[in-house]
Amino acid sequence: MEEQFGASEFKGFELEDAQAAEVIGDLLRALRRKKGFGLFFVQCNPAQGQRVITAIRQRFPQKRLVEIELNRQSETLYGELLELYQEKGFEVACVTGVEQALYSYEDTKRLAGWSSKEIYNYSWKGVPPLLSHLNRQRETFKANLPIVLVFLVPSFVIDYFVQRAPDFFDWRSGFFKFVESSDKIKNASQELVDKDYQEYLALTPEQRMERIFEIKDKILQLDSSDCEQKSNLLREQGRLFECDGDSSQALDCYDRALTVNSNNYKAWRNKSRLFDILERYEEAIESCNRALEIKPNYYYAWVDMGYALFNLDRNEEAIESYDCALEITADNYAIWYLRGIALNNLQRYEEALVSYERVLEIKPDYHCAWRNRGDVLCNLGRNEEAIESYDCALEIQPDYHYGWSCRGDALRNLGRNEEAIENYDRTLEIQPDYHYGWSCRGIALYNLGRNEEAIESYDRALEIQPDYHYGWGFRGDALLNLGRNEEAIESCDRALEIQPDYHYGWDCRGDALYNLGRNEEAIESYDRALEIQPDYYYAWDNRGDALRKLGHNEEAIESYDHALEIKPDYHHAWIGKAYSLLRMGQYQQALDNLQKALDISGDKADFLYHQACFSAILGQSEHSLDFLEQSIKLDPARKEAAKKDVDFDAFRNNPKFQAIVE
Numbered sequence: 001m002e003e004q005f006g007a008s009e010f011k012g013f014e015l016e017d018a019q020a021a022e023v024i025g026d027l028l029r030a031l032r033r034k035k036g037f038g039l040f041f042v043q044c045n046p047a048q049g050q051r052v053i054t055a056i057r058q059r060f061p062q063k064r065l066v067e068i069e070l071n072r073q074s075e076t077l078y079g080e081l082l083e084l085y086q087e088k089g090f091e092v093a094c095v096t097g098v099e100q101a102l103y104s105y106e107d108t109k110r111l112a113g114w115s116s117k118e119i120y121n122y123s124w125k126g127v128p129p130l131l132s133h134l135n136r137q138r139e140t141f142k143a144n145l146p147i148v149l150v151f152l153v154p155s156f157v158i159d160y161f162v163q164r165a166p167d168f169f170d171w172r173s174g175f176f177k178f179v180e181s182s183d184k185i186k187n188a189s190q191e192l193v194d195k196d197y198q199e200y201l202a203l204t205p206e207q208r209m210e211r212i213f214e215i216k217d218k219i220l221q222l223d224s225s226d227c228e229q230k231s232n233l234l235r236e237q238g239r240l241f242e243c244d245g246d247s248s249q250a251l252d253c254y255d256r257a258l259t260v261n262s263n264n265y266k267a268w269r270n271k272s273r274l275f276d277i278l279e280r281y282e283e284a285i286e287s288c289n290r291a292l293e294i295k296p297n298y299y300y301a302w303v304d305m306g307y308a309l310f311n312l313d314r315n316e317e318a319i320e321s322y323d324c325a326l327e328i329t330a331d332n333y334a335i336w337y338l339r340g341i342a343l344n345n346l347q348r349y350e351e352a353l354v355s356y357e358r359v360l361e362i363k364p365d366y367h368c369a370w371r372n373r374g375d376v377l378c379n380l381g382r383n384e385e386a387i388e389s390y391d392c393a394l395e396i397q398p399d400y401h402y403g404w405s406c407r408g409d410a411l412r413n414l415g416r417n418e419e420a421i422e423n424y425d426r427t428l429e430i431q432p433d434y435h436y437g438w439s440c441r442g443i444a445l446y447n448l449g450r451n452e453e454a455i456e457s458y459d460r461a462l463e464i465q466p467d468y469h470y471g472w473g474f475r476g477d478a479l480l481n482l483g484r485n486e487e488a489i490e491s492c493d494r495a496l497e498i499q500p501d502y503h504y505g506w507d508c509r510g511d512a513l514y515n516l517g518r519n520e521e522a523i524e525s526y527d528r529a530l531e532i533q534p535d536y537y538y539a540w541d542n543r544g545d546a547l548r549k550l551g552h553n554e555e556a557i558e559s560y561d562h563a564l565e566i567k568p569d570y571h572h573a574w575i576g577k578a579y580s581l582l583r584m585g586q587y588q589q590a591l592d593n594l595q596k597a598l599d600i601s602g603d604k605a606d607f608l609y610h611q612a613c614f615s616a617i618l619g620q621s622e623h624s625l626d627f628l629e630q631s632i633k634l635d636p637a638r639k640e641a642a643k644k645d646v647d648f649d650a651f652r653n654n655p656k657f658q659a660i661v662e
Helices: 018-033 046-059 078-088 098-102 106-110 116-120 129-136 138-144 155-164 166-170 182-191 197-202 205-221 227-243 247-260 265-277 281-294 299-311 315-328 333-345 349-362 367-379 383-396 401-413 417-430 435-447 451-464 469-481 485-498 503-515 519-532 537-549 553-566 571-583 587-601 604-617 621-634 638-644 646-651 655-661
Strands: 038-043 065-069 092-096 148-153 174-177
Touching: 018 038, 018 046, 018 174, 038 155, 046 065, 046 092, 046 148, 065 078, 078 138, 098 129, 098 148, 098 155, 129 138, 129 155, 129 166, 148 155, 155 166, 155 205, 182 205, 182 227, 197 227, 205 227, 227 247, 227 265, 247 265, 265 281, 265 299, 281 299, 299 315, 299 333, 315 333, 333 349, 333 367, 349 367, 367 383, 367 401, 383 401, 401 417, 401 435, 417 435, 435 451, 435 469, 451 469, 469 485, 469 503, 485 503, 503 519, 503 537, 519 537, 537 553, 537 571, 553 571, 571 587, 571 604, 587 604, 604 621, 604 638, 604 646, 621 638, 621 646, 621 655, 638 655
Parallel strands: 038 148, 038 174, 065 092, 092 148
Antiparallel strands: none
């Protein structure tokens, strides 16, 4: 008659079903019958494993039992068991934690979401060290350890034994498997899904991997017909991999989730989000569309769609997506924020301002929104208000280097360059490697005429970001001001190597060539600038100057007219046109153009200076000197310009001229 086991052996299993009691009974009977070396595998969760150990102790109190708990560093077992056996002597060894020794193995992650069938068909590359050791030492175990060895492992570990330690596994004396009730498996599975992403971020990589395999165990235990829950669990594995920075594994899990259940709209959304991270925006949009076909009011998918469209520079469509999301959840500040960025990109500044103000109604302490609001106000020319907005951002986040930098930009826009430099210095105290801060500091110094210091700042920016083409362009401009034209050309060339369609670089290069008297080459550079930016009136004006120097006054006038079509109040173009008209003998028209320049600029000293040049060109030395003297009385700084101006070469030795400019 077969021996029956009493209730004492099942202490701790009282809430389990009859199947669990049957499994433990079968195991205890097998242990009683086994003589000499025995190898048993029990597929169970950690709690069940501890209950099995308790049951063995209670059923066989006369047998000495040891527990061996493996960890992530475990690569061997035989030596540890032999040493313990020689020291204490025992009849039963229960081994737990085998899964810990597999977590760091490369293929473990790869197979996380796979079914047993897929694992069996997988082309394995190498063997986890522990399993390799067990395979090699199987004979030694039997020869030197007359014990019963019980491995208590979760279901996925059995797959590893089958594939990577088959010789060892085939020696088994018995294999026992706990199967939980379907309701319990469903409930446990449900507890593992839809976790907060921040919770996953707070886990260590090791804890995330443990959670991944906890989910895998549930996938293997689920009924094959429960496609919805299996899909949800696979999606959850993907989220954990994504949190761990493993995009490839995450995408694989999402794809498997959708293979199991193509209507899992959350998995489609997770896939789109991952595509956004990977900058695969077209695929992100496709995934969002699939999610929205299933659940049209799923605002997360509308947001992700907007983000992908925004990154494809399809800002109008992005705004439409954000608006769809806001119809569903009107008080989501993050969506209003993203909408504001897209509107700003379209230069719809007033609407962007409304979006940012909506953000701040919902979340007044969102410093990024205060900063972006300031940027929009700058774009609207409302720099004083922008500074107030940046101040709000900095009250919330005093070490927000972007806030200090943008505040500096607003001050610079107002011509308050000294204060701007102080703000850039604050920026760089917080973030010394912020190349944009160094570059803007250089611009403020340039505006103050401190070109040498400006170049030092640009150089710092370029040390940090050597491919920052704006930095090379600005540096070229400062070199121009110092008369270092050859170096300016080199700097502009560096900018244009990095960004060939940088119109400002071509214009600056043209200016340096013009200063060197290489007007034909200068015109070529201006033409390149205008191919890229046809409405860049500075280049049209500069092109006119170069043509005028070559005596091509009619073509020069055409260039000046282009500049004035774009910007009618650009007084420099009126002055240049006046000189060309004068050279063509149209004196009155030249004066009319000069008068228009004065009407725009209001600079009487400048007007008188050009009248002096006009008179000098016409050979009217007395008139010229009178105009020059009046100009210098109003603006003594014009003495230096007069000393170098070729228009006064004819009477440079005239005592009156020398007296005026000394």
